[in-house]
Amino acid sequence: MASRVAIIGAGPSGLAQLHAFCEARKKGADVPELVCFEKQSDWGGLWNYTWRTGTDEYGELVHSSMYRYLWSNGPKECLEFADYTFEDHFGRPIPSFPPREALFDYITGRAAKSDVRRFIQFSTAVRWVSFEEERGTFRVTVERLNDRDTRTEEFDHVIVASGHFSVPNTPAYDGFRQFPGRIMHSHDVRDAQEFTGKRLLVLGSSYSAEDIALQSRKYGAESVTISYRTAPMGFEWPDGIEEVPLLREVDGRTAHFADGTTRDVDVIVLCTGYQHYFPYIEDSLRLRTTNVLYPPNLYKGVFWLDNPRLAYLGMQDQYYTFTLFDAEAWYARDHVLGRIFLPPREEMEEDIAAWRAREAELADPLEQIDFQADHMEELLKEVDYPAFDVQVTRDAFKAWEHHKEESIIGYRDRAFASPCTGTMAPLHHEAWWDEMDDSMSTFLGDGRRRDEFSASAAPRPA
Numbered sequence: 288m289a290s291r292v293a294i295i296g297a298g299p300s301g302l303a304q305l306h307a308f309c310e311a312r313k314k315g316a317d318v319p320e321l322v323c324f325e326k327q328s329d330w331g332g333l334w335n336y337t338w339r340t341g342t343d344e345y346g347e348l349v350h351s352s353m354y355r356y357l358w359s360n361g362p363k364e365c366l367e368f369a370d371y372t373f374e375d376h377f378g379r380p381i382p383s384f385p386p387r388e389a390l391f392d393y394i395t396g397r398a399a400k401s402d403v404r405r406f407i408q409f410s411t412a413v414r415w416v417s418f419e420e421e422r423g424t425f426r427v428t429v430e431r432l433n434d435r436d437t438r439t440e441e442f443d444h445v446i447v448a449s450g451h452f453s454v455p456n457t458p459a460y461d462g463f464r465q466f467p468g469r470i471m472h473s474h475d476v477r478d479a480q481e482f483t484g485k486r487l488l489v490l491g492s493s494y495s496a497e498d499i500a501l502q503s504r505k506y507g508a509e510s511v512t513i514s515y516r517t518a519p520m521g522f523e524w525p526d527g528i529e530e531v532p533l534l535r536e537v538d539g540r541t542a543h544f545a546d547g548t549t550r551d552v553d554v555i556v557l558c559t560g561y562q563h564y565f566p567y568i569e570d571s572l573r574l575r576t577t578n579v580l581y582p583p584n585l586y587k588g589v590f591w592l593d594n595p596r597l598a599y600l601g602m603q604d605q606y607y608t609f610t611l612f613d614a615e616a617w618y619a620r621d622h623v624l625g626r627i628f629l630p631p632r633e634e635m636e637e638d639i640a641a642w643r644a645r646e647a648e649l650a651d652p653l654e655q656i657d658f659q660a661d662h663m664e665e666l667l668k669e670v671d672y673p674a675f676d677v678q679v680t681r682d683a684f685k686a687w688e689h690h691k692e693e694s695i696i697g698y699r700d701r702a703f704a705s706p707c708t709g710t711m712a713p714l715h716h717e718a719w720w721d722e723m724d725d726s727m728s729t730f731l732g733d734g735r736r737r738d739e740f741s742a743s744a745a746p747r748p749a
């Protein structure tokens with residue numbers, strides 16, 4: 288059996304991995320030594336909000352891409368831990384679309400309960416991972432950031448859980464160098480009130496573009512123009528938001544689009560996605576992929592084909608998040624514990640190819656949801672993760688897609704049933720579009736509204 292396992296990152300995926308091992312130990316398994324390296328000073332990954340942008344207190348790239356007023360963009364029922372439900376954590380049913388602080392509280396609540404913090408070395412960045420053929424072990428070099436102490440340790444397994452929504456993809460367009468306003472990536476957005484009274488140009492047509500456009504207008508941006516590359520999102524946008532084809536160039540403040548139209552803008556926000564970026568992993572072990580549902584060279588979406596003692600968690604584009612990470616973590620754990628055996632390389636290669644061929648044929652988001660649910664269920668059926676009703680989550684995701692089409696400002700005002708307890712969520716006491724306060728206490732209805740919003744800080748769009 289393996290004697291040492293390194294886990295890189297203490298976000299939702301890394302915490303799921305630590306928790307999975309703790310659950311096995313509770314049931315009597317002989318669990319190897321676990322060491323989790325986390326470069327931030329606290330856990331939660333992207334959910335660990337920071338006011339910082341650029342570099343952190345140690346000169347490291349800031350990891351979190353989250354901003355104030357970020358609410359879950361999918362129903363919480365589709366990411367509920369089957370062994371630690373929302374009712375377990377909050378003591379009562381809560382609405383289906385919680386703000387960031389409540390989700391952070393939930394993720395870290397389970398981690399605290401299973402006491403996984405003792406395995407985590409915080410403010411410790413992994414600098415290099417390589418494999419020593421002769422010894423058959425990984426060498427992991429880490430730097431303790433507060434005293435710059437660098438050391439190398441040996442491990443039998445390495446589990447990469449360092450996320451892939453942190454390092455921005457930043458395309459350039461003609462005229463950017465001369466643009467007289469601010470150009471920034473969504474990774475660096477922290478507070479939409481920065482855009483109050485401004486005319487925004489948002490590039491991109493995915494979740495960040497949708498959410499930053501909506502909340503900028505919600506908090507008082509004068510107008511938002513969204514420019515798409517491949518296809519418009521096509522929602523019925525509220526007054527003040529519109530979608531136009533791809534940007535051609537910027538001339539002074541004037542943006543020129545592919546359809547020949549122009550708009551004068553004050554700020555440009557690149558909602559152009561992220562790069563899978565693993566500078567600390569040697570070439571032969573490094574995952575190279577775009578943001579897809581089934582990345583190349585990962586058997587079961589987890590194991591590095593050329594060396595399955597290296598696992599990657601959460602590397603997919605994500606409809607499912609926390610439950611998918613749990614499924615992957617349980618599966619990776621059981622491989623480490625010698626409970627799951629992987630087939631010969633050729634078979635693994637064929638399996639990956641079949642999944643990727645299927646992904647290439649997916650026609651729409653509804654098929655993508657089933658694809659990812661199938662992937663998750665394939666893992667779940669071989670591990671002892673508590674049962675939950677995956678069909679309920681498939682249906683919820685599909686209903687959510689329709690709700691977004693019906694009303695892009697109203698889809699968060701819907702309620703879903705838990706796939707674990709069956710309980711129907713209550714509605715939030717305020718419509719999302721009118722709710723300016725994203726604090727957990729206001730969300731839970733047991734706190735005072737924040738003063739800054741009591742006198743309507745920003746002029747509101749209709």
Ligand SMILES: Cc1cc2nc3c(=O)[nH]c(=O)nc-3n(C[C@H](O)[C@H](O)[C@H](O)COP(=O)(O)OP(=O)(O)OC[C@H]3O[C@@H](n4cnc5c(N)ncnc54)[C@H](O)[C@@H]3O)c2cc1C
Pocket residue numbers: 295296297298299300301324325326327330331332333334350352353354357358359360361366411412413414448449450451452453567600601605607608609
């Ligand atoms: C803006 C935004 C909003 C989102 N909103 C939602 C949402 O509403 N609902 C939802 O379900 N999902 C959402 N997501 C998806 C998100 O990917 C997952 O919820 C989740 O955070 C992924 O967890 P993870 O642990 O895989 O990665 P991360 O959360 O990125 O955590 C990775 C961890 O690894 C650490 N790390 C990185 N490099 C190193 C290193 N070299 N050494 C040591 N540690 C390292 C990081 O500091 C971090 O703590 C959102 C993503 C973004 C970008």
Ligand SMILES: NC(=O)c1ccc[n+]([C@@H]2O[C@H](COP(=O)([O-])OP(=O)(O)OC[C@H]3O[C@@H](n4cnc5c(N)ncnc54)[C@H](OP(=O)(O)O)[C@@H]3O)[C@@H](O)[C@H]2O)c1
Pocket residue numbers: 357358359360361452456458473490491492493494495496498515516517518558559560561578605
């Ligand atoms: N809770 C929330 O409300 C919330 C908010 C924001 C983000 N998120 C999460 O964050 C994750 C990342 O989402 P994301 O939207 O940042 O990334 P993403 O889903 O990868 O989308 C990237 C977008 O950038 C566009 N793009 C890429 N290069 C471009 C270029 N050169 N010019 C113009 N457009 C370009 C892409 O267009 P094409 O379609 O043409 O490729 C695509 O629309 C998702 O998991 C999402 O759920 C959640």
